[in-house]
Amino acid sequence: MAATGPVTSMTALARAALRAPFTRRARDELLFCLAGVLVGLAVLGVVVALLVPGTARSVVRAVAIVAVLLPLALATGMGRRLGAAHRRLAERLLGERVPPPALPRQGALGRLGAGLRDGPSWRALAYTLLKAPIAVAEGYAVFLWAAGLANLTYPFWWGLFRNHPPGVRLSPVLAGTPFPGRVLHISTYPGTFLAFAAGVVMVLAAPWVTRAVVAADRRLLRGLLGPGRLAERVRDLEQTRALAVDDSATLLRQVERDLHDGAQIRLATLAMHLGMAKEKLGDDGDPLDVAGARELVDAAHQNAKDALAELRDLARGIHPPVLDNGLADALATLAAGSAIPVELATDIPVRPTPAIETIAYFCAAELLANAAKHSSASRIGLRATGRGDLLLLSVTDDGGGGADPGGSGLSGLAQRVSTVDGRLEVASPPGGPTRVVVELPLRA
Amino acid sequence: MRVVIAEDAALMRAGLIRLLEDRGHQVPAAVADGDALLAAVAEHRPDVAVVDIRMPPTHTDEGLRAALELRRRHPGTGVLVFSQYIETRYTARLLEGGAAGVGYLLKDRVADVAEFADALARVAAGGTALDPEVVGQLLGAGRHARGLAGLTPREREVLALMAEGRSNAGIAAALVISGGAVEKHVASIFGKLGLPPSEGDNRRVLAVLRYLAS
Numbered sequence: 188m189a190a191t192g193p194v195t196s197m198t199a200l201a202r203a204a205l206r207a208p209f210t211r212r213a214r215d216e217l218l219f220c221l222a223g224v225l226v227g228l229a230v231l232g233v234v235v236a237l238l239v240p241g242t243a244r245s246v247v248r249a250v251a252i253v254a255v256l257l258p259l260a261l262a263t264g265m266g267r268r269l270g271a272a273h274r275r276l277a278e279r280l281l282g283e284r285v286p287p288p289a290l291p292r293q294g295a296l297g298r299l300g301a302g303l304r305d306g307p308s309w310r311a312l313a314y315t316l317l318k319a320p321i322a323v324a325e326g327y328a329v330f331l332w333a334a335g336l337a338n339l340t341y342p343f344w345w346g347l348f349r350n351h352p353p354g355v356r357l358s359p360v361l362a363g364t365p366f367p368g369r370v371l372h373i374s375t376y377p378g379t380f381l382a383f384a385a386g387v388v389m390v391l392a393a394p395w396v397t398r399a400v401v402a403a404d405r406r407l408l409r410g411l412l413g414p415g416r417l418a419e420r421v422r423d424l425e426q427t428r429a430l431a432v433d434d435s436a437t438l439l440r441q442v443e444r445d446l447h448d449g450a451q452i453r454l455a456t457l458a459m460h461l462g463m464a465k466e467k468l469g470d471d472g473d474p475l476d477v478a479g480a481r482e483l484v485d486a487a488h489q490n491a492k493d494a495l496a497e498l499r500d501l502a503r504g505i506h507p508p509v510l511d512n513g514l515a516d517a518l519a520t521l522a523a524g525s526a527i528p529v530e531l532a533t534d535i536p537v538r539p540t541p542a543i544e545t546i547a548y549f550c551a552a553e554l555l556a557n558a559a560k561h562s563s564a565s566r567i568g569l570r571a572t573g574r575g576d577l578l579l580l581s582v583t584d585d586g587g588g589g590a591d592p593g594g595s596g597l598s599g600l601a602q603r604v605s606t607v608d609g610r611l612e613v614a615s616p617p618g619g620p621t622r623v624v625v626e627l628p629l630r631a
Numbered sequence: 632m633r634v635v636i637a638e639d640a641a642l643m644r645a646g647l648i649r650l651l652e653d654r655g656h657q658v659p660a661a662v663a664d665g666d667a668l669l670a671a672v673a674e675h676r677p678d679v680a681v682v683d684i685r686m687p688p689t690h691t692d693e694g695l696r697a698a699l700e701l702r703r704r705h706p707g708t709g710v711l712v713f714s715q716y717i718e719t720r721y722t723a724r725l726l727e728g729g730a731a732g733v734g735y736l737l738k739d740r741v742a743d744v745a746e747f748a749d750a751l752a753r754v755a756a757g758g759t760a761l762d763p764e765v766v767g768q769l770l771g772a773g774r775h776a777r778g779l780a781g782l783t784p785r786e787r788e789v790l791a792l793m794a795e796g797r798s799n800a801g802i803a804a805a806l807v808i809s810g811g812a813v814e815k816h817v818a819s820i821f822g823k824l825g826l827p828p829s830e831g832d833n834r835r836v837l838a839v840l841r842y843l844a845s
Contacts, residue, residue: 447685451715451738452640458742459646463653466744479653490642 207394216397217332219280220325223404227322230315257312258303266308269315270412277408281401288414289422306415314411321407324400327367331393334363338386341379349376365389431606442505449497457490507548514544518571521552526559527567527584535573540630546607547571547580550600550625554582557596562586562621573629580625588619600625607631632755633677636661637668637694638713639686643738647681650741654748663687665697672701672708679709679732679755684721695721702728709754713738717764719772726844730796730836734760749801759796759836766794769843778842781823789816794839 207213237249260266270288277283288307341362351357359372362382373382414422460483467480474480510517515533522529539547551569558567564586572579590597592613601611608628615621634651636658638644648658660671664686672680680701684694698710711734712725725735734754740762741747750760770779770791782790785806792802799813806813817835821828824842829835 444690447715448640452643455715455738455741456642456646458739459643459650459744462742462744462747463650 204391208390210394213394213397215280215282216394216401217329219277219401219404220328220397222276222280223318223325224322224329226315227319227325230319231322234316234319260312261303261305261308264308266305266311270307270311273311273314273408274412277405281405283405283408285408285413288412289418306417307412310411310415314407317407317411321400321404324403328393328397328400330363330367331365331389331396335386335389335393338362338382338389341373341382341386342376345376345379362386363389365392427606427608430602434603434606442501445497445501445504450494450501453490453494453497457487457494460484460487460490506545510541510544510548513538514547514571517544517548518551518569521548521555522569525555525567527564529555529567529569532568532570533572535571535578537573537629539573539578539627542631543578543607543627543629546603546609546631547578547625547627550580550604550611551582553596553600554623557590558582558584558586558621561590562588562619564619564621576629578627578629580627581622583620583622585620587617588615588621589617590615590621590623597623632656632679632752633675634658634751634755635668635671635675635677635680637663637665637671637680637686637697638683639663640683643683647741650744650748651751654744665693665700668694668697669700669704672705676705677708679711679751681711681713681751684712684714692721695724699724699728702733706732708732709757710734711736711751711754711760715739717762717768719768722761722765722768723844726840730759730761730840732757732759734796735765736760736762737764750796753796758798759840761795761840763791763795766791769794769840772843775843778824782820786816786820786823789813790820790839793817793820793835794843796836 237252267288274285274287277285288310341360349357349360357374359374362371362373362385364371364385365388371378371382371385373379464480464483464487467474467476467483469475507517507520509520514535518531518533522531538544551571555567555569558564562584564584566585568581568583570579570581570583590613592598592601592615597611597613604611604625604627608631610626612624612626613621614623632651634656636644636647636651638647638661641663644661644663648661651658659675659677662668662671668680668682680698682694682698682701684692686694686697694714695712698712701708701710709732712721713736714721715738717735717737722735725733732754734750736747736750740750753760770787779787779790788806789802792805797805799810799817803810803813818828820826821838826838826842829838
């Protein structure tokens with residue numbers, strides 16, 4: 188079997204090569220090349236009409252025309268319409284679906300200003316102009332097809348038109364070769380087989396040449412008529428910005444909830460207990476109910492202590508003060524407070540920006556809490572390393588695994604990390620171990 | 632006085648029960664959400680209900696909705712809405728059906744036990760108890776700046792206390808002036824604002840609130 192492998196693949200290749208000229212794809216790509224040639228000719232025609240004859244006056248005139256026409260074309264959205272037409276053609280003939288660029292923004296200078304600053308319009312015009320040189324290559328592909336097919340017919344009609352008596356010398360018939368400058372001079376019947384052979388080579392090569400030319404055109408299409416890399420980055424940033432805004436709104440809501448349900452209630456109750464104690468003591472003179480007052484003051488005292496503890500926790504939850512000393516210290520504090528023993532290793536030569544340190548700290552805190560809650564691990568490894576422009580934070584545990592990256596906790600962390608272009612990876616096979624790696628840029 | 636309490640914070644709930652029982656009132660039920668409140672009021676028929684606005688399940692305004700429902704089902708039962716914030720919109724909704732037997736107080740007011748108990752008693756008796764914050768927002772809305780500008784500072788104080796739902800005696804005690812002086816101020820305020828003279832604390836509050844909210 189192993190020996191026949193290359194042989195079968197060779198036959199398959201040969202079969203594919205023989206079949207290529209007859210496929211639907213070859214036909215569609217040929218049609219696309221034909222259309223490309225027509226577009227290229229039209230573009231060339233316009234350019235030539237504007238610039239030739241090249242006297243000084245006509246050049247001035249042409250430049251003037253371009254200076255008027257170009258802004259007009261851009262302002263009326265012609266660039267975008269051209270781009271749309273190119274995209275439609277590519278979709279219809281090649282099935283190449285290029286997403287349209289984002290809609291233009293209305294500029295302060297109105298339509299003209301917006302049109303002139305509209306990147307997609309300029310890119311569509313550039314593509315249209317580039318169509319002229321591409322059309323040369325596409326024309327060559329069309330030529331291969333046409334001349335190759337023509338060559339194949341030579342042996343069949345030779346007898347019909349060249350049945351002259353022997354001795355009569357006629358001028359040779361020309362036949363194409365794959366090299367456009369070169370022609371074959373056919374003057375005998377056997378010679379037609381040379382043309383035929385050239386035709387076979389050309390027709391077999393044509394689909395591949397076509398494909399290569401079209402592939403190059405496709406790249407240009409995607410690059411110049413799509414949304415563009417910058418626009419994609421903008422879309423990305425818009426998404427992460429939305430996440431960041433949501434994230435901070437959620438945090439603020441949480442802080443409000445914690446205050447409302449915690450410290451505020453305790454302080455209100457404290458005030459109530461003191462108010463009641465005051466009544467027990469009476470306005471002046473001897474206290475009315477000393478025991479009751481003492482009990483209420485005790486309760487108020489407890490309320491005050493609880494409120495203090497809650498406010499301290501809340502403040503630390505908003506920004507742990509130890510983080511001001513650097514991430515390593517903060518992580519050490521965090522590790523020391525963990526219910527499961529933590530092996531901590533930090534190596535952060537370049538200090539990240541405060542925002543990154545905060546995100547890293549809260550990721551570590553959440554991941555440690557997760558491990559303590561769900562993994563039933565006996566050891567946790569916490570590592571923070573600076574490498575190049577990145578801060579790598581990893582939390583590993585020897586617990587039961589099965590952490591769900593789509594769960595609210597981990598996906599929330601991933602969201603927060605993505606707001607600064609970071610990444611979070613979770614590996615937690617059933618049975619463990621679990622390893623979560625957070626990758627953050629050093630500066631945000 | 633029989634009082635039903637709806638408050639989801641256990642600490643505050645226990646404190647309120649103690650405060651009320653200390654003063655000789657009965658608390659037949661203390662619950663933690665709106666549905667339980669409606670059930671408890673239907674069962675115990677209290678004189679007044681103290682209702683926290685933010686309660687489970689959504690922690691937004693279920694207490695307010697339960698309070699409005701309570702007023703619809705049991706018009707005779709006073710409702711004292713009790714919250715950590717004063718929201719103008721909530722005030723408007725609460726006063727839509729009139730100011731009789733309605734209160735809206737900040738939770739902080741429990742610190743002054745006697746005043747809180749007094750406000751609760753007023754609501755239970757069909758009167759009104761609006762937090763100074765509520766009245767402040769109504770006065771500060773600016774719609775009646777011109778009318779109010781004609782009042783003396785003392786008259787403005789009296790107007791605010793009237794809007795809170797206090798009686799002449801209550802106003803006199805709060806401002807440490809005589810009952811007669813209060814009466815004079817009230818008559819002057821009604822004259823300057825062009826309000827028809829109203830007999831009884833309740834109708835007077837309504838007249839003032841209607842003026843401020845119109």
